[in-house]
Amino acid sequence: MNRHGLTLGVLFCSISVCAEVGIKSDVVYGHKDGMALTYDVLTPEKPNGAGVLSMISGAWYSIWRAPQRRVGSMRPLLDAGYTVFAVHHGSAPRFNVVEAVSDVRAAARHIVAHAGEYQVDSNRLGVTGASAGGHLSLMLALNPEGKDEELTGRRRWLGPRYESSANVAAPLAAAVAYFPPVDMTAFMSQDERSPQLKISEPEAIAISPIKYVTKDDPPVLLIHGDVDRVVPIKQSEILVEAMSENNMIYDLIVLKGAGHGFRGEQGEQARSAMVAWFDKYLGPPQIE
Template sequence: MKKITKLLMLSFVGLSAANANANANAVYTVEKDILFKTVKARTIKLDLYLPKTEAKVDGKYPLLVWVHGGAWKRGTKDDIPTKNPLLLNSVLSEGYALAAVDYRLSGEATFPKPVADINDAINYLHDHANKYNLAADNVVMMGRSAGGHLAGLVGASNTHGDISFYSEPKYRVAGVVSFFGPTDLLELGNKGNRPTSKKSSVSRFLGDIPSEVPELAAQASTTSYINSDAPPYIQFHGTVDKRVPLAQSQILKQTLDKYGIENQLFIEEGVGHSAPIFDTDKYVPYVIAFLKRHYPIK
């Protein structure tokens, strides 16, 4: 039997004094470990966070999908309350629902299986939208690091009708929020013009060194799918990120600009990968503004 846990939302300062005061005593519910897929004996689950406010989109909550980071080889859906607490509390206080999804990690599955898992999670929520009171025809993809890559890839490929590596999506991606996520895996495998090894995170995700499987690396890259129908993007990145160089977000921005897709790239000087600054009042309000512009709650 699924467990419903009520958590007190943390008070926070920054979006506005009024919002901070209103949120101090707000609560949300989270339904943990919703089984959306079984592969042989492997069960794959998601957590669904619902705001304790009245749903305003025809009586339903608009859906955000969060993909965790961890170099494709570690991490869990359970990370968001500790790694992005301000973002989580902020979107819930605005009236959005958020699904944090698990996917098979590189120790058990290589591309494209993790992407298929995420797509299947969203299709599951679409199929069970009435049960969970969700407006799931449109979603916003969100994620950090490897999760930012997977969120961006799902977002970009969603506009294509000929994707063969996951089942047909039943939803439309209205926008993508990426915190320091890779976008071009062939380029990522050649950081500093030195090809990576078979033991690197990106090689394990693909199953081989990117330069040895360039077509597969391209298939797994967000930049390969950008066209004039791509959703808007907002990206955040540090200038001294050694794990995922800033160039990864800049490459995607250049591609989006080429096709006239609305996008923003916020760069923080002097910080590296997974810098805490990105889950503070300095940047979370930009995410909220992005959501209100591209996925408004009426």
Template sequence: MSTPPPSPLPGFTEGAQVIHVPGDRPPVDEFSHVVYSQVRNGPAVRALHLILLVPRTGAPKPAVVYFPGGGFTSAAHGKFFEMRAALAAAGFVVAAAEYRTVPDTFPAPVEDGKAAVRYLRAHAADYGIDPARIGVLGDSAGGYLAQMVGLTGDEPAFDRGDHLGESSGVQAVATLYGISDLLNIGEGFGADVQRVHASPAVTEALLLHGPAFGDSAGGPVDRDPAQARQASPVGHLGGPKPPFLILHGSADQLVSPVQSRQLYEGLRGAGQSAEYLLVEGAGHGDGPWYQPELIGRVVAWFGRQLGRG
């Protein structure tokens, strides 16, 4: 319990309403435009950025990397501020990461996600991070990326770029209405939606094969089922994995709840720790996902898995 500050000199309080505000909640500093990776694209070099929220406390803190959704075509990492701010207020360092999207192809986004984790470990002392307590969080396509980063922690094939002496493994994964299997994103929807996901122009097909251009013919996702499986979280369920929190809306019309159910069943069938929450009436990234009750559940789960700062 904090002690009220000393009273001001006599006369200073005349006409004022004197209030007492505890000072037990630490301030949070924001670091924008932090370059965590530089990737070559032909003769050009692209810088990839983080937005960091860092509680101003002395003890080493757990960290959560947030990957934004965007249908594999955008990675606007300034979104979902409500969730990021709540995590920071609870004592987590929060790093929102942009990553490469279409027209870049797999495994580019996974390489970027793992590079972001390695950057935090390499700079743990700079931001007061405990490198042994790092989690990932994402929504939609960002949920897919959080799943892939969490499930491939022991697979060096996806580690590219800087800080390769650091581990890209994480200790907790939360995925919101994410994608677990690129081969059946339309599962559970009607025939019209199924035809969309069978198209070579759908974004998951572009992620795998790129557009038809030059020597590349492009193609639908199932042009190469083995490649699609390798690019899907459900293709990486073997071996020890971090605990998972899986959330999906029952009324999602863009990414079927089947995606989250099959991830949950796959993890549990492999003997892994997983919790699955179906949010009644919630759609894809709509109002319920920004409410304090839901955000509080995610924050509390990370607190149980990673501890607090």
């Protein structure tokens, strides 16, 4: 396989039940410490002209996996016609959460700048992710310009090390976040096992989605289990309070008895809600 731009068609189950998916792997949106920063593009058989950025991040580890192996998890979006951009960032433990935020923002700007190449309307882009990926999704949706992150002093590789699209505006039209951390001051850590969270309080505030809620933000759907012990549901509840105070379009789905991750029927419910949200807010422009 050509890992630098070859588009392939893959079938992940029998032809009778699976649609063909086009894959463009390892699109480079920047470089950091001599390493490429990449995303993969998964194109459905019948694209609807909209796209969804999927944050590949758990505990701010961004683990590479062959894009063919991601088709199954992306299937609900692909079957609904969405082109999916699987976005990787500089991973823990080498890079911290502050750097991950700047990475995915650069990826979003690159995707917006090149949307036409993927037959995607740059005004019909959404973002989704779970846990750390949910945090990154909300940072893209609520703070697309990267306001206040200059306080961190960690953007040493910004500029020429990201592609030339680094200065392109990348407002997104909708977001779906599963059990996201929204106030990062609650997650700062000096534990050597979590180097990605060894950040200062000013840094934590600068990368807290709750800091950036305004009435002009795109519609946000939160999905959270009420017995999550990793990211307590209070995180989503305080964001809901802020979104309500700012007259945002939002919703919170609480899955009873669910912890940090959804399985079985609850997983199906969460995936269906995600697709319905994007169908509602990433649809084609209405002609008056």
